[in-house]
Amino acid sequence: MLELTKDFLDQLQSNIEAGRDVEIAATVGGLHPKDVADIFDALKREEILYVYRLLESELKSEVIAELEEDVREELLSSLSSKEIAEDVIEGLDSDDAADALADLPEAKLEEAMRMVDDQETASEVRELLSYEDGTAGALMAVELIKVEEDWTVARAIREIRAQASDVENIYTIYVVDDLGTLNGRLSLKSLLLNASSARSLLKDLKDDDELVSIEAHESEEVVVKLMERYDLVALPVVDAQGKLLGRITIDDAVDVIIEDAERDYQLASGISEDVEGKDSVWALTRARLPWLLIGLGGGIGGAYVIGAFDIENNPELALFIPLIAAMGGNVGVQSSAIVVQGLASANVNMGNLATRLLKELSVGLVNGLICSAIIFLASVLLGFGWMLSSTVSASLLCVIVFAALFGAFVPLMLDKRNIDPALATGPFITTANDIMGLIIYFSMGSLIASLMA
């Protein structure tokens, strides 16, 4: 892996400035496309364009496939329609081309499409662009190896040789009937092992056990679940009639897995847009502000709850406000996280709502009893007095049980209504539990005070 040091970049930038093209081509030209993409990530716009135009045609395409979305969009906007036709539409696999072109202005896209020599390629890419983002169709590539079940082994090997130049990794050979309907698969291995029986028909060799495929309109979450569950490196995509349209390869599924995981993590941490540490201060601020505003609203709500109570005559209750708020928040985040993860990986039935909530109730009760016992003892021993200690201890138990139930209930409800349950995690649950915790705490305080009076 290339270590992208400051020295390396400085040297490269001074070479660009001095126009030492041969040297630049020699340094960058021999690198892995992903490494070149990382270098571009660190260069300025005009420097990227300068280096890009020094690359060999094949590397150009490969680098475009690897670039971060924002860098790629910038680069593409600087390229001519001719360059886009050659380096992107013709140079890339159909799925990578469609990805790269997704944000290109319509007019420029049309012009580039017209400049493509092989109009079949252009229309394939155009078709991929028509699938909605986040579906299996948008993830698939049309490049694959397809054979008909009535062919002999000898003919199949000839046809595969002809098709293979378009397909970088073969993985699986798909077997279709004369209507193009997917009905089996063949591994290169079995073809190699049977190459001697050249006259056998593919229908006798093909494997149609456990043939997993997906319809193009299904979501990428289903793609990922199927590929993970059945350890697939390629998943064939079909239309409603079962006709083979394309295939999704594992590298694209891995990208989806990683993006989803990052997104859930960010939502749970109160970050509402996809940002990285290297993004601008403004982008980072914008991604973080929405949740802070919710927190502000919650804080003002909390002030009203406390204000509604006679705090002036019971100022010692203030001491444990942070404890009650923090514990409600922590417990709520814990139980919502378990539910969100369970929903995300749900190969198994999560059980019905009542069962789940009953379990949360049990966990909440056990944790609540342990914590309230500890806080009661600690508080008495530290000299906070019987009344305050019992108020804190009793309300902590209620807060923990409530927060556990609420934290589990909200994502389960959202999921039932087909809203992404991860939206409910982090700050939202925390804020709601903060306020509810304060209401419980001060009601308990009033109750115990009136009982003692």
Add this chain to the structure above:
Amino acid sequence: MLELTKDFLDQLQSNIEAGRDVEIAATVGGLHPKDVADIFDALKREEILYVYRLLESELKSEVIAELEEDVREELLSSLSSKEIAEDVIEGLDSDDAADALADLPEAKLEEAMRMVDDQETASEVRELLSYEDGTAGALMAVELIKVEEDWTVARAIREIRAQASDVENIYTIYVVDDLGTLNGRLSLKSLLLNASSARSLLKDLKDDDELVSIEAHESEEVVVKLMERYDLVALPVVDAQGKLLGRITIDDAVDVIIEDAERDYQLASGISEDVEGKDSVWALTRARLPWLLIGLGGGIGGAYVIGAFDIENNPELALFIPLIAAMGGNVGVQSSAIVVQGLASANVNMGNLATRLLKELSVGLVNGLICSAIIFLASVLLGFGWMLSSTVSASLLCVIVFAALFGAFVPLMLDKRNIDPALATGPFITTANDIMGLIIYFSMGSLIASLMA
């Protein structure tokens, strides 16, 4: 994908009770091993064993590879050494076998090893078991296709046919020299395309560009980064001398990616052990209690901070305690999450500590200024008075800036000391920021009160 309904399970369980073996074998025998594993997950111990013994030998092995760790451990403890020798050691790929055997008692493992017919297989598995958990060596399988660079295409095809029966998915053929040192690879595709030139030497066909490999002692995090970065479906593993030992396939890397993501998510949510919704109440409680105890400690600390201040004479300050605590916590979680994600995916240099903190300072300042302006206006408009409004507003700014810096600093520091930065997220940062927020808030309160006095 099998829908595991209650009806299906009820039917199966009554079949087991009535001993309707033929029916059980017919229902379960035709399923995908992963589906059978899910069924086992829902059955009782003796039921699992009953169904298992009705399966065909190949399916037995495949199901063992797919089982959840706890179910598998239970099943293996009920099997005889002979069954373990046949179904696990001989029946599985070496990496899956080593995984399954990892927790077996030493004596039983030894006995099973002795019962294996092919002692070479036994010693391969034994060797895999010797690699430390979490290393490339522990993830790899020894089954692969290996050819020597001095062979001709014709000989290679013969040898590959012989080797192929052991290898489920070939992906890549590895080329070695006469010492076994990895020095190139060959795709099945290029072999197929060159099958006609039977006398060519492999050294002229092999591809040694960008050959990525990993040493056995490297960590699985490096495995995942390499495979993701270079879109690999198989990664060859070598020893310190470059000798080819095995290969890691993408399905195993995907498992590591998903496990890591779940772990980070759980740590950020305050869950300290790997649990799932279906685990026992006690397991769920135990996983959640440690962080709640930290929260309790923080809450008691908070009580001391508030107690140290003259709250009786300024009870209105209590109103905004929840706001200050919540905002400190939220901001800290946000900035630590961005740092943790950046460190996890760091293909690019994160920049030095000072640069990172300077950026967090800027983001914190912008967010802090916006939030403190809003809270000042809201608080004045809602009639909370000038003094309280300025105290809340000024301290909120300080709290946000401090929390942003602290949230970024802690994981960066941990990472420098080679401690997993994800440990610092969630409750730990929240609790520390709660207390610090209170100290800032009440100090500011005292300061403003004394200025106004």
